Amino acid sequence: MSDILIVDDEKDIRVLIADILRDEGYATRTAANSEACMAEITRQPPGMMILDIWLKDSAMDGIDILKTVKRERPEIPIVIISGHGNIEIAVAAIKQGAYDFIEKPFNIDQLLVVIRRAMEAAKLRRENVALKRRGTDHGEMIGQSAAFRQLRAQLDKVTRSNGRVMLTGPAGSGKELAARYIHANSDRAEQPFVTVSSATIAPDRMEEVLFGRERPDRSIEEGLLEQANGGILYLDEVADMPVGTQSKLLRVLVDQRFTRVGGTSQIQVDVRVMSSTTRDLTAEIAAGRFRQELFHRLNVVPMSVPGLADRREDIPLLAQHFVGLLNQSQGLPKRPLSDEAMALLQTMDWPGNVRQLKNVIERVLILGADQGEIGASELPSTAEAAGENGPALVTGALAALPLREARELFEREYLMTQINRFGGNISRTASFVGMERSALHRKLKSLGVVTSAKSGGRVAQIADSEDEDA
Numbered sequence: 001m002s003d004i005l006i007v008d009d010e011k012d013i014r015v016l017i018a019d020i021l022r023d024e025g026y027a028t029r030t031a032a033n034s035e036a037c038m039a040e041i042t043r044q045p046p047g048m049m050i051l052d053i054w055l056k057d058s059a060m061d062g063i064d065i066l067k068t069v070k071r072e073r074p075e076i077p078i079v080i081i082s083g084h085g086n087i088e089i090a091v092a093a094i095k096q097g098a099y100d101f102i103e104k105p106f107n108i109d110q111l112l113v114v115i116r117r118a119m120e121a122a123k124l125r126r127e128n129v130a131l132k133r134r135g136t137d138h139g140e141m142i143g144q145s146a147a148f149r150q151l152r153a154q155l156d157k158v159t160r161s162n163g164r165v166m167l168t169g170p171a172g173s174g175k176e177l178a179a180r181y182i183h184a185n186s187d188r189a190e191q192p193f194v195t196v197s198s199a200t201i202a203p204d205r206m207e208e209v210l211f212g213r214e215r216p217d218r219s220i221e222e223g224l225l226e227q228a229n230g231g232i233l234y235l236d237e238v239a240d241m242p243v244g245t246q247s248k249l250l251r252v253l254v255d256q257r258f259t260r261v262g263g264t265s266q267i268q269v270d271v272r273v274m275s276s277t278t279r280d281l282t283a284e285i286a287a288g289r290f291r292q293e294l295f296h297r298l299n300v301v302p303m304s305v306p307g308l309a310d311r312r313e314d315i316p317l318l319a320q321h322f323v324g325l326l327n328q329s330q331g332l333p334k335r336p337l338s339d340e341a342m343a344l345l346q347t348m349d350w351p352g353n354v355r356q357l358k359n360v361i362e363r364v365l366i367l368g369a370d371q372g373e374i375g376a377s378e379l380p381s382t383a384e385a386a387g388e389n390g391p392a393l394v395t396g397a398l399a400a401l402p403l404r405e406a407r408e409l410f411e412r413e414y415l416m417t418q419i420n421r422f423g424g425n426i427s428r429t430a431s432f433v434g435m436e437r438s439a440l441h442r443k444l445k446s447l448g449v450v451t452s453a454k455s456g457g458r459v460a461q462i463a464d465s466e467d468e469d470a
Contacts (some may be wrong), residue, residue: 172355191231424458
């Protein structure tokens with residue numbers, strides 16, 4: 001976005017300005033008339049324009065070009081130059097959206113100062129738009145479990161490349177957050193992060209949303225690909241993209257060019273593409289719902305985002321983070337969680353993963369007291385587990401067993417839950433349940449419980465016959 005398009009009918013002026021700007025580190029393009037100017041803008045919008053008002057042998061003069069560009073590309077700053085300047089022309093140019101007006105012969109230092117200010121103002125506008133689009137989510141990731149550390153180490157590696165990343169994992173596990181983390185720590189961090197919500201866009205509108213539209217009156221509606229130019233395009237739930245659009249997207253990935261709906265000109269962009277899915281794309285390919293060629297183009301760096309069940313150790317940190325975030329963003333009470341509430345959160349099932357945990361914390365803060373600790377009784381699962389006559393004391397499975405077998409089943413499930421809660425750390429589990437470490441090891445062996453590596457950490461599971469034989 002630092003390239004500058006110089007439009008002037010005098011070749012000497014074009015060459016002079018281009019040479020000066022290249023010496024200052026800017027990339028430049030030139031155009032001698034309105035036709036060449038508009039062609040360059042259509043091919044790839046510049047970061048800025050230096051535009052002469054009087055253009056010989058052109059269909060449009062500088063003011064006409066200024067009006068057109070500001071209507072279709074208001075984000076491009078334009079500095080007007082003229083050898084026939086007067087107050088009226090300068091005022092007219094500023095009213096039409098020009099950043100500044102400089103009279104020929106211009107002072108080089110003055111021109112450079114204006115250019116730097118214009119580029120900085122454009123950068124601030126882009127950052128403001130990006131922040132509004134991004135909301136309060138800045139790619140911050142929370143956790144300390146082995147599974148989380150392994151994920152972040154992988155993410156840190158891909159921030160230094162331009163490779164396409166395919167993020168897989170259960171719904172609500174934080175795939176978009178992982179993509180934003182890559183963006184925030186890459187050399188594209190100051191450029192846009194644009195999300196394509198494949199599942200929420202009607203199939204018959206997907207191409208228009210993605211590629212944009214050119215209308216008969218020559219007005220342009222930018223698509224998400226153009227909005228992401230220079231930055232990252234994130235294809236959320238890419239398996240939901242229509243097959244016809246998949247073919248066109250495949251061509252964009254090959255040469256970074258596309259044509260707007262209703263248009264004929266080729267638009268060039270520089271976009272890094274990341275995608276995510278909760279589905280098995282190999283099964284989607286076999287069923288004919290996803291193009292194999294597109295899968296191979298998107299799946300350059302496959303990366304799995306673990307669900308909350310694989311990183312229970314992170315639940316206290318995440319819960320406290322959400323309390324602070326909701327206090328800051330919505331003004332909800334900033335209440336600490338009691339030890340009992342933390343323990344219950346770590347042992348609950350989370351089919352909706354991190355998203356569900358955030359929703360539970362938000363619900364508790366909205367419906368609960370304004371101060372004091374959040375107790376276990378305030379968590380939805382406690383109330384939902386209770387019947388009209390009070391909480392059930394024994395589950396159906398336990399009630400059908402003799403005491404010895406019921407006790408063994410309870411101990412096995414209880415200890416497996418605690419081990420998984422502490423990320424497979426036997427020492428921390430022994431300390432919490434009140435047993436010596438050696439005694440806990442003996443108990444686990446008697447119950448047929450072993451730990452094994454998974455998602456960068458360790459999880460407890462019932463030993464199979466091979467484990468027992470070993």
